[in-house]
Amino acid sequence: MxxxxxxxxxxxxxxxxxxxxxxxxxxxxxxxxxxxxxxxxxxxxxxxxxxxxxxxxxxxxxxxxxxxxxxxxxxxxxxxxxxxxxxxxxxxxxxxxxxxxxxxxxxxxxxxxxxxxxxxxxxxxxxxxxxxxxxxxxxxxxxxxxxxxxxxxxxxxxxxxxxxxxxxxxxxxxxxxxxxxxxxxxxxxxxQNSQDLFEKLKLQGHVKEAEYRTFDDWNYNRDNYHAIEDTERVQSFVDGLYNMDMKVSGDEANPIRESRNNDEFRELIFHLDDGTKVRLTLIKGGYIHYSYTGIYFEMKQETFQGIWKEMIEE
Structure with missing residues (x-):
């Protein structure tokens, strides 16, 4: 120990x-x-x-x-x-x-x-x-x-x-x-798979709005959020959460460890209709992290890039 x-x-x-x-x-x-x-x-x-x-x-x-x-x-x-x-x-x-x-x-x-x-x-x-x-x-x-x-x-x-x-x-x-x-x-x-985790969060069919903030705003806990207006891209992203590859964070090829900057990092926040607010970490290249677990997920590029462009084209 x-x-x-x-x-x-x-x-x-x-x-x-x-x-x-x-x-x-x-x-x-x-x-x-x-x-x-x-x-x-x-x-x-x-x-x-x-x-x-x-x-x-x-x-x-x-x-x-x-x-x-x-x-x-x-x-x-x-x-x-x-x-x-x-x-x-x-x-x-x-x-x-x-x-x-x-x-x-x-x-x-x-x-x-x-x-x-x-x-x-x-x-x-x-x-x-x-x-x-x-x-x-x-x-x-x-x-x-x-x-x-x-x-x-x-x-x-x-x-x-x-x-x-x-x-x-x-x-x-x-x-x-x-x-x-x-x-x-x-x-x-x-x-068992990404669906096994994300279906517990009740995201599908319940997202009222989505917003994001940059690494600096997240790191310094600044309430500087930006709304994502394209609801179709939000829905496509939510659907994509249920079909991702899973990785262990301790792997040597871990993209999250080296991505603490405004170009490669976004925090994505979903506001659900029951009042819960779910925060995800998104990393350029299609990587997603939820909560304090030692695992992360890799989303299909086409689905990920749809919402990623919304968050970098400010």
């Missing part, structure tokens, strides 16, 4: 995690909410993300054997195994990310967002309330407790209407602060 830091450093896109977290902390301070117990629950998420060393959860058990980056393995049939989150041998030396344990699985923060008002319409069944019992020094036993979390205690946790609870849940800090965070299980699973 001594090489966990080196392995995690290979995973892409930590800057967005950091900038998103900083924004949350600064906003809370501006609102004067830092001094209240409830506000500290979600600020603890942001603080934990500030020290994350890469996409994915840092308490990842790197198993030995025929595996690739961070324990992720691509099988002969093209499917990819993403190992379950486990504690390293020395958890006190590892960094944390916001998480909730539900039905024995770990759900972590994601790149899908929703505001408080829209989230109320998606409330399904209450799972319970979080226990704030996980930090860098927690032992294995802490992770066996239902609704153990690193985001503080007393947050209401719900399943979401229209979404598989085995994939997505949400936590409310309400009514005092009116905040909500979505958590997804993207570990301990096998992704």
């Amino acid at each position: 001594s090489n966990i830091k080196n392995e995690l450093d290979q995973i892409e896109l930590p800057e967005e995690l950091h900038s998103r977290s900083k924004k949350g902390i600064y906003k809370a301070k501006a609102d004067g909410a830092v001094s209240t117990p409830n506000s500290r629950k979600f600020i603890s998420i942001a603080i934990s993300l500030l020290i994350v060393v890469g996409v994915g959860f840092v308490l990842l058990n790197l198993n030995s054997g025929n595996q690739k980056a961070n324990g992720i393995q691509q099988n002969d049939d093209g499917s990819i195994d993403i190992p379950a989150i486990e504690l390293p041998d020395n958890p006190s030396s590892a960094d944390m990310i916001g998480l909730i344990v539900y039905q024995g699985n770990v759900y972590t923060q994601t790149r899908t967002e929703i505001n408080y008002e829209d989230a109320q319409d998606l409330i399904d069944e209450q799972i319970g309330v979080t226990k704030g019992n996980i930090d860098e020094w927690s032992d294995d036993e802490a992770y066996t407790e239902e609704l153990a979390s690193s985001i503080g205690s007393g947050l209401d946790v719900y399943t979401m209407k229209g979404y598989d609870e085995g994939f997505r849940i949400m936590a409310f800090d309400w009514p005092e602060q009116g905040r909500v965070e979505i958590f997804e299980r993207l570990n301990g699973i096998t992704i």
Whole structure:
């Protein structure tokens, strides 16, 4: 386990995690909410993300054997195994990310967002309330407790209407602060193909609008978004998400690692009719990344170029 830091450093896109977290902390301070117990629950998420060393959860058990980056393995049939989150041998030396344990699985923060008002319409069944019992020094036993979390205690946790609870849940800090965070299980699973992942996000038939921003705006968390007006190209792109090749991020030929510039990088944001906002990373050449997983996708050039031209011809 001594090489966990080196392995995690290979995973892409930590800057967005950091900038998103900083924004949350600064906003809370501006609102004067830092001094209240409830506000500290979600600020603890942001603080934990500030020290994350890469996409994915840092308490990842790197198993030995025929595996690739961070324990992720691509099988002969093209499917990819993403190992379950486990504690390293020395958890006190590892960094944390916001998480909730539900039905024995770990759900972590994601790149899908929703505001408080829209989230109320998606409330399904209450799972319970979080226990704030996980930090860098927690032992294995802490992770066996239902609704153990690193985001503080007393947050209401719900399943979401229209979404598989085995994939997505949400936590409310309400009514005092009116905040909500979505958590997804993207570990301990096998992704058969790109459709297997993207159909969970409910994109097809539900995109109301799409927008994008450049690398610099994304990296510095500037709200400088540009609308994509061509709905046919947006729909064609969404359809193309369901038929892509999958790659492991640790592969040597990883296009994401060398593409952190305004010419080759775009963040694409879909606003769905249920209020969720899904963020994807697009890299010139047809490459796509979602959330904090160690995998990425390659789209057919004709489909990808249609929307890419919309984002570079400003």
